[in-house]
Amino acid sequence: CTELLSKSREALTSGRTLREEFRLSQLEALLRMLVENEDEFVDALHKDLHKPRFETVLSELILVKNEALFAINNLKKWMEPEHVARSLVTSLDECFVVSEPLGVVLIIGSWSSPVQLNLVPLVGAVAAGNCVILKPSEISSHTAELLQRLIPSYLDTECYHVISGGPSDLTDLLELKFDHIFYTGSRATGQQVMQAAARSLTPVTLVLGGRNPCYVDRECDVAIAAQRIAWARFHNAGQSDVAPDFVLCHTEVQARLVLALRSCLLQFYGPEPRHSTSFGRLVNAELFTHVRDLLLASGKVAIGGQMDEAEKYIAPTVLTEVLETDPAMQQEIRGPVLPIMTVSSADEAINYIRRKEKPLCLYVFSSDRKVISHMMTCTSSGSFCSNDSVLQSMMVLLPFGGVGASGMGSYHGRCSFNTFSHKKSCVLRNTRVECVTYLRYPPYEDRSLSLMMWANSLSRRSQAWCEIL
Amino acid sequence: MSMEKQAVERARTAFLTGRARPLEFRARQLKALQRMITEQEHDIAAALKRDLNRNEFQTPLFELVSLESEIQLALEKLPEWTAPRPAEKTLLTISDEVYIQPEPLGVVLIIGAWNYPFALVIQPLIGAIAAGNAAVIKPSEVSEHTARLLEDLLPQYIDRDMYPVVNGGVPETQELLQQRFDHVFYTGNGAVGKLVMGAAVHHLTPVTLELGGKSPCYIDKDCDLSVVCRRITWGKFVNCGQTCIAPDYVLCEQSIQGRVVEGIRHTLLEFYGDDPKTSPDYGRMINKRHFKRVMDLLEGETVALGGESDEADCYIAPTVLLDVPPHSRVMQEEIFGPVLPLVSVGSVDEAIRFINQREKPLALYVFSYDKKLIKRMISETSSGGVIANDTLLHYSVGSLPFGGVGKSGIGSYHGKHSFERMSHQRACLIRSLSREGMNKVRYPPQEASKLRVAKYFMQKRLWTGGLCWVTLAVLAALLVLALLITLLALILKGSEQ
Numbered sequence: 001c002t003e004l005l006s007k008s009r010e011a012l013t014s015g016r017t018l019r020e021e022f023r024l025s026q027l028e029a030l031l032r033m034l035v036e037n038e039d040e041f042v043d044a045l046h047k048d049l050h051k052p053r054f055e056t057v058l059s060e061l062i063l064v065k066n067e068a069l070f071a072i073n074n075l076k077k078w079m080e081p082e083h084v085a086r087s088l089v090t091s092l093d094e095c096f097v098v099s100e101p102l103g104v105v106l107i108i109g110s111w112s113s114p115v116q117l118n119l120v121p122l123v124g125a126v127a128a129g130n131c132v133i134l135k136p137s138e139i140s141s142h143t144a145e146l147l148q149r150l151i152p153s154y155l156d157t158e159c160y161h162v163i164s165g166g167p168s169d170l171t172d173l174l175e176l177k178f179d180h181i182f183y184t185g186s187r188a189t190g191q192q193v194m195q196a197a198a199r200s201l202t203p204v205t206l207v208l209g210g211r212n213p214c215y216v217d218r219e220c221d222v223a224i225a226a227q228r229i230a231w232a233r234f235h236n237a238g239q240s241d242v243a244p245d246f247v248l249c250h251t252e253v254q255a256r257l258v259l260a261l262r263s264c265l266l267q268f269y270g271p272e273p274r275h276s277t278s279f280g281r282l283v284n285a286e287l288f289t290h291v292r293d294l295l296l297a298s299g300k301v302a303i304g305g306q307m308d309e310a311e312k313y314i315a316p317t318v319l320t321e322v323l324e325t326d327p328a329m330q331q332e333i334r335g336p337v338l339p340i341m342t343v344s345s346a347d348e349a350i351n352y353i354r355r356k357e358k359p360l361c362l363y364v365f366s367s368d369r370k371v372i373s374h375m376m377t378c379t380s381s382g383s384f385c386s387n388d389s390v391l392q393s394m395m396v397l398l399p400f401g402g403v404g405a406s407g408m409g410s411y412h413g414r415c416s417f418n419t420f421s422h423k424k425s426c427v428l429r430n431t432r433v434e435c436v437t438y439l440r441y442p443p444y445e446d447r448s449l450s451l452m453m454w455a456n457s458l459s460r461r462s463q464a465w466c467e468i469l
Numbered sequence: 470m471s472m473e474k475q476a477v478e479r480a481r482t483a484f485l486t487g488r489a490r491p492l493e494f495r496a497r498q499l500k501a502l503q504r505m506i507t508e509q510e511h512d513i514a515a516a517l518k519r520d521l522n523r524n525e526f527q528t529p530l531f532e533l534v535s536l537e538s539e540i541q542l543a544l545e546k547l548p549e550w551t552a553p554r555p556a557e558k559t560l561l562t563i564s565d566e567v568y569i570q571p572e573p574l575g576v577v578l579i580i581g582a583w584n585y586p587f588a589l590v591i592q593p594l595i596g597a598i599a600a601g602n603a604a605v606i607k608p609s610e611v612s613e614h615t616a617r618l619l620e621d622l623l624p625q626y627i628d629r630d631m632y633p634v635v636n637g638g639v640p641e642t643q644e645l646l647q648q649r650f651d652h653v654f655y656t657g658n659g660a661v662g663k664l665v666m667g668a669a670v671h672h673l674t675p676v677t678l679e680l681g682g683k684s685p686c687y688i689d690k691d692c693d694l695s696v697v698c699r700r701i702t703w704g705k706f707v708n709c710g711q712t713c714i715a716p717d718y719v720l721c722e723q724s725i726q727g728r729v730v731e732g733i734r735h736t737l738l739e740f741y742g743d744d745p746k747t748s749p750d751y752g753r754m755i756n757k758r759h760f761k762r763v764m765d766l767l768e769g770e771t772v773a774l775g776g777e778s779d780e781a782d783c784y785i786a787p788t789v790l791l792d793v794p795p796h797s798r799v800m801q802e803e804i805f806g807p808v809l810p811l812v813s814v815g816s817v818d819e820a821i822r823f824i825n826q827r828e829k830p831l832a833l834y835v836f837s838y839d840k841k842l843i844k845r846m847i848s849e850t851s852s853g854g855v856i857a858n859d860t861l862l863h864y865s866v867g868s869l870p871f872g873g874v875g876k877s878g879i880g881s882y883h884g885k886h887s888f889e890r891m892s893h894q895r896a897c898l899i900r901s902l903s904r905e906g907m908n909k910v911r912y913p914p915q916e917a918s919k920l921r922v923a924k925y926f927m928q929k930r931l932w933t934g935g936l937c938w939v940t941l942a943v944l945a946a947l948l949v950l951a952l953l954i955t956l957l958a959l960i961l962k963g964s965e966q
Contacts, residue, residue, distance in 0.1 A: 013825075018848065054915030054923075062927050084868035087538075095866050100851055102874070179875065191670050198666035201659060201678065203879045208673070221902045231912050268913040278913030367902055376897065380572055383896035388908075391898055394927075397556040398896035399569065404651065408675040410894065423881065425854035425869035426847060427862055441703055442740040442750035444526035 001133070004161045005176050008104045008131035011158035017101060017129040020079055024072055026126050026155055030119070031068045033154040034061050040150075041115060044142040048114065050281035055235055060115040063394055067120050070396045070413055071127040078127070078417050081426070094428040099421040101129035102203075103179030108170070108193070110184040111137035111283055112239040112334070118147060121182045121205075122160075124416020130180070131159040135173065137185070138166050139283055178202055180420060184241070185209070186332075187405060205409030205419055207241070208402055209332050210359045214244030214389065215349045215375060216253055217366035225365040225387070226260030229338070230268065232389040234316045237280035238336035239287075242393040244363050245333060246322075247340040248349040254340050258302050258318060261338075265303060265316050273315050274308065282312040282335055291335030295319070298328035299339055324352070346371055350378045358382070358404030363389045382406050473641055476633040477605055477648040480576045483630040484603035489573065492547050498598045498627045502591065503540045505626040506533055512622070513587055516614040520586060521708065522753040531708065532588040535865055539592060542867055542884055543599040550599065550888045553897070561907075561927065566899035571892040573601035574675075575651030580642065580665070582656040583755055584711040584805075586612035590619060593654045593677075594632070596887025602652070603631045607645060609657075610638045611755055643668075650674050652891055656713075658803075659876055666879075677880035677890055679713070680873055681803045682830040686716035686860070687820045687846065689837035690725050697836045697858075698732025701809075702740065704834075704860025706787045709752035710807035711759075714832040714853075716860050717804055718793070720820045723813040730773045730789055730811070737774070737787050746777075746784055754783040754806060763806030766799040770810070795823070817842055824850045829875035834860050853877050 016022050034041070041061060045051040051060075071078075081096040105125045109118030118136045125132045134151070136144035148162045165173070170189070174181075174196035182205045183193045190206040197204045216225055232243045249257060269276040282288045291314055292307055304317035314336055322329055322339040329339060343349045353362070362381035364372050372386045382402040385392045393400050401410025411419050470478075488494055506513070514528040523531070543550075553568040577597045581590035590608050597604040606623065608616035620634040635645060646653075646668035655665045656679040669676050688697055705716050721729060741748035754760040760783045767776065767788065775788030785807050793800060793810035800810060814820045824833070833852035837843055843857045853873040854863045863869050864883075872881025882890050910923040 015849075052913075052915055054913075054920050057920060058911070058923055058927065062924060066927065084866070086868075087866050090862065090866055095863075095869060097869065098847065100874075187673070190673060194670045194673065195667065198663055198670060201663060201666065201680070201876055201879065206673070224902045224905050227905070227912065228908065231908075270914070276914065278915045365902070372899065376570075380575075380893065381895065383898075384570075385898040385900065387900040387902050388898070391561070391900075392896050395556075395559070395562070395567070395896075395898075397559070398567065398898070399894055400896060403574070403893045403895070405673055408673065410896075422851065422874040423870050424847075424852065424874070425863050425866075425871065427854075427856045427859065427866065427869070428843060429856065429858040429862065440530070441699070443742075443748070444524065444530070444750050 001163055001173055002176060004133060004163065005104060005178075007158055008133060008161065011156070012101070012103060012131050014158075016156075017131060017159060020075060022156075023075060023127055023129060026160075027068050027072050027075075027123065029154040030123065030126070031065060031072075033150055034065055034068075034119075037146075037150060040146055041143075044146045045115065045140075047142040048111070048140040049236060049239065049283055050279075051236060052278050052280070054278065055280075056115075059235070059394070060113055063116045064119040064123065066396050067123045067412065067416070071123055071417065074414065075127055078414060090427060090429070092430065094426070096426050098424050098426060099128065099417070100424050102420060102422055103130060105130045105132050105180045105182060105420055106135065106173070106178040107132060108135045108181070108183045108185065109137055110241070111139035112236065112241060114140035114143040115147075117184045121184075121411055121416065121420075124411055125182070125420045126155075126160070127417050128420035130420055132161070133178070134160070134162045135165065135170075136162065138164060180204070182411075182419075183207070190407070205401070205411065206407045207400070207409075207411075208360070208405065208407040209241055209334075210357060210402070210406040211245040211332055212243065212359045212361040212363065212381075212389075213349070213353050213356075214247045214363040215346065215353075215365065216247055216249040216257060217346065217364070217368060217371050218250055218253055219368040219371065220253070220365050221367065222253065222256040223260045223263075226257055226264050228388050229363075229365070230261055230264040230316070233338045234265070234268070234279070234336050237282055237314070238291075238316075238338075239280070239283060239334055240390070242361050242390050244338070244361075244389050245359075246329060247338060248343045248352060249340065250344065251342045254320060254342055257340065258320060261318050262303050269316065273304075274306070274311070274313055279316070282314060285309070285312065287334060288312045288314065291333060291337060294328045294331060294333055294335075295337050298322055298326035302340075304336075346374060350375065353379050358402070358406055360402045360406040361385065361389070361393065380404070382410075471644050473635055473637075473644040474648055476635050477576065477645070477650070479630045480603040480605050480633055483628065484573075484576055488628075489598075489601045489603060489631055492551060495598055495601060496544055496547060498632075499540050499544055499595065501626040502595065502598075503537065505622055506536060506540075506591075509622055512618060513615075516618040517587065519614040520583070520612040521711070521755060523708075524749045527708075527750070527752075528587075532585055536588055536591050536595070538865075538867055539595045539884065539887075543595055543888070546885065547599060550885060551601075560925075562898065562900075564901070564904060566897070568897050570895045570897050571600070571889070572895050574891060574893055575602060576649075577602045577604045577652045577654060577891055578645060578648075578650045579604055579606050580653070580655045580657065581606070581608045582713075583609035583611035584708060584713070586615035587619070589656045589679075593656075593882060593887065593891075596882055596891050597654075598627075598632070599888045600891040602891055605645065605650070606632060606634045607642060608634070608636060610636065647671075652677070654882075654891075655679070662878075677872070677882065678878045679871075679882075680831070680876065680878040681713045681805070682828055682873070682877040683717040683800070683803055684714055684830045684832040684834065684852070685820075685824050686719045686834040687817070687824075687836065688719060688721040688725065688729060689817070689835070689839060689842060690722050691838060692836050694725070694728050694732045695735070698729060699736045699739075700859050701834075701836075702733050702736040702787075705809050706737070706740070706751070706807050707861075709754060709785070710763075711752070711755065711805055712861065714861055714864060715805075716809070716832075716834050717830070718800065718810040718812055720812050720814045720823060722815065723792075726791060726811050726813060730791065733787075733789055733809070734774055741787070745786055746779065746782070751787075754785060757783060759783075759806065760785065763804065763808060766802075766804060766806075766808060768798070770797065770799060773811075775807075817845065821846065821849050829853075829873070829877055831873045831877040832856065832860075832863070851875070853881075
């Protein structure tokens with residue numbers, strides 16, 4: 001990997017990633033790669049996660065295509081210097097901010113949505129003019145292998161590299177010096193990444209997991225809420241960073257919600273989800289064991305609970321009578337299990353949420369705007385969605401990222417471009433108008449200080465005038 | 470419980486009350502800061518005089534004026550900065566509210582530096598307050614008089630629980646760094662920067678590191694050297710060279726080195742007279758340790774100007790070194806003192822190569838009349854900021870982000886950038902429970918027909934440029950048609966009569 005890093009640095013020095021045409025050609029090639037190999041992607045994701053074609057196309061391929069198209073359509077604008085408001089002192093000068101590539105970026109993708117979690121940051125890094133070393137997760141091995149095979153056939157082989165490897169390889173990789181590290185995954189590995197980055201003062205973006213709360217209010221169409229929650233929770237067999245992890249609701253809502261969920265799940269996956277082509281599998285035996293153990297030690301199974309270890313299958317499961325101390329309420333589940341914990345009010349839900357780490361996403365279902373507003377104001381999370389879930393993480397026009405323990409930094413759309421750029425401030429002065437500048441030079445006198453203070457107060461009061469200039 | 474832990478707990482408790490959320494509270498705190506600066510200018514100047522031998526003019530000039538601008542800007546723009554920012558709608562979200570809501574992060578730790586000890590604590594504090602955070606303030610113990618003054622003054626003006634001041638040395642700072650913060654803002658050197666970021670890992674706390682480095686200054690040979698030298702001299706020797714964005718060294722062709730030295734000599738006379746030691750406008754090194762550090766860098770070098778020193782007074786004369794070899798000690802570390810090496814390069818290409826072989830600096834300066842050369846410098850090198858034909862100035866332009874890249878730092882601040890750096894930009898999607906029909910396409914069981922419809926909604930933008938213009942054109946055409954019909958009707962009616 002040291003070799004690939006030097007190769008990337010040399011490619012960077014050549015300057016070709018600085019050109020708009022080059023970046024556009026790479027983004028267009030990426031698009032072609034997705035279009036021309038759709039079947040192969042569907043196949044790889046089916047092998048890795050038993051992901052249905054529908055989910056692969058919608059929640060993986062289209063997401064990346066949207067990002068690439070958005071970048072292609074806006075790159076020219078993003079690459080232009082941004083002129084800023086000048087102070088009185090600089091009113092005859094040019095003040096602007098240019099976006100520069102950071103250099104060589106390391107992107108470490110996660111396994112739950114292995115295509116989009118690798119390629120969406122790649123789009124941003126390429127658009128911003130960086131070289132990239134991409135490390136897909138070895139857990140979704142078929143997709144990793146596919147990316148390793150396809151990317152060199154479409155993208156510049158000097159600038160962009162895909163590498164493979166497991167956790168021990170990650171340790172070695174993190175010893176090398178990058179200009180930015182983008183990591184999606186678990187909190188523990190996020191800390192490992194940041195520790196390594198601290199040693200070389202490398203900026204990082206960490207999109208970490210956590211437990212996304214979902215509050216269902218009494219004032220709510222529970223049937224519709226159930227549909228939206230079930231879709232989010234059980235797609236990809238529950239292996240999602242952004243799905244609601246658990247529900248908080250009043251006891252009376254719980255009863256209605258369970259009924260509605262049962263009916264939903266029947267509609268979605270039929271009486272035997274195991275036979276449904278729309279339902280996935282857990283990615284490996286380790287995760288299966290983890291989810292199974294959580295399920296068996298928490299609350300009571302209200303819906304589902306069937307398992308098949310050989311197939312890594314766990315039925316869409318809803319747990320009730322869940323306590324705060326249950327394992328399912330203490331750890332990330334990462335599987336098709338939805339615990340419901342009862343609370344007596346929205347405020348109790350808020351108190352519970354505030355006692356825990358800030359989540360990546362927070363969901364509220366209510367027809368009462370005041371409840372939604374109250375929940376939003378009294379909590380913090382990476383993102384927030386009312387009366388639905390997951391969608392806010394799929395939009396090109398909203399930043400996606402965590403806060404606190406759920407991560408730092410964000411991406412998607414222009415935010416990706418900004419994350420992978422350095423915003424360099426530039427002031428171009430002329431040397432001819434020295435008489436004004438004289439005021440700042442020693443020897444310092446009362447008179448020059450008063451003039452400077454006056455000029456400063458003038459520029460504050462007449463900000464608009466300066467901006468026109 | 471340690472004093473540091475207590476202070477952090479106090480700040481967190483205060484933050485959790487929610488009183489920093491309303492804009493009136495934040496504005497009150499900012500106005501109080503403004504009052505503090507105005508009412509206490511004399512005491513602030515006295516503390517800075519004792520720490521850095523600043524005189525009464527330098528305090529407002531170097532520290533206070535920019536702070537007042539920042540406060541005024543924050544007061545004026547607070548409603549705008551804190552308002553939700555709507556995001557463009559798509560077909561999918563046409564009936565929803567989609568916006569980004571800036572929110573406070575929580576408790577911010579601000580660790581100041583000693584070279585501009587007042588400004589480097591208050592400036593990030595303004596951003597922290599504006600963004601609705603609590604803040605624990607740790608001034609640098611090296612500038613001890615200012616540190617003690619801040620500990621005395623701040624609680625008299627701003628909420629003492631929300632913004633506690635913690636003083637102390639290395640052990641106290643380490644104890645602070647063990648506590649949980651929601652952002653750590655550090656100004657100082659790279660070695661400590663690494664420790665700060667390393668400590669932040671435990672709680673996964675984001676950091677802003679304003680570090681230093683060696684800021685190069687390239688002088689093109691076709692230049693009015695009198696103006697150039699004046700601007701460089703000012704930037705270099707202000708605060709006795711102890712400025713993170715001071716031009717650290719000069720790159721120029723051998724043929725002009727002599728004239729550059731003359732230009733600087735002439736300017737130094739203008740600024741500080743014959744003997745800078747007696748000038749009230751010339752500063753001192755902060756302490757003996759830094760005095761010795763800088764004096765050691767002079768060993769073996771050719772002194773073209775200055776070189777005099779007085780350890781008892783921590784005085785080092787404004788010094789220029791000639792023909793400095795790139796591998797010499799003075800070229801290996803940030804000087805942070807009144808010593809300016811001149812390194813000769815054969816051309817601008819060589820200068821660019823020289824700069825790119827080294828760590829990315831906090832600032833880069835280029836003096837030239839040639840716009841193409843300036844453009845090349847900007848696009849072929851990287852640095853926190855660039856100024857053509859002056860030094861230091863970008864610090865004072867509030868609309869420009871101020872910060873480093875690579876080893877010179879992470880993140881930026883000033884003006885709106887301070888607010889954004891210390892806020893969380895929360896993405897919000899507000900939907901209703903109605904219009905479930907549209908959602909049905911995404912639910913299993915999944916079929917090809919559903920996929921086609923879902924793809925359409927996911928991919929369609931609402932107001933793409935083309936669609937907008939087409940719609941406007943159609944509307945305009947309809948309007949014209951309607952007007953023509955009306956006109957025709959009126960004419961016909963008129964002719965009938």
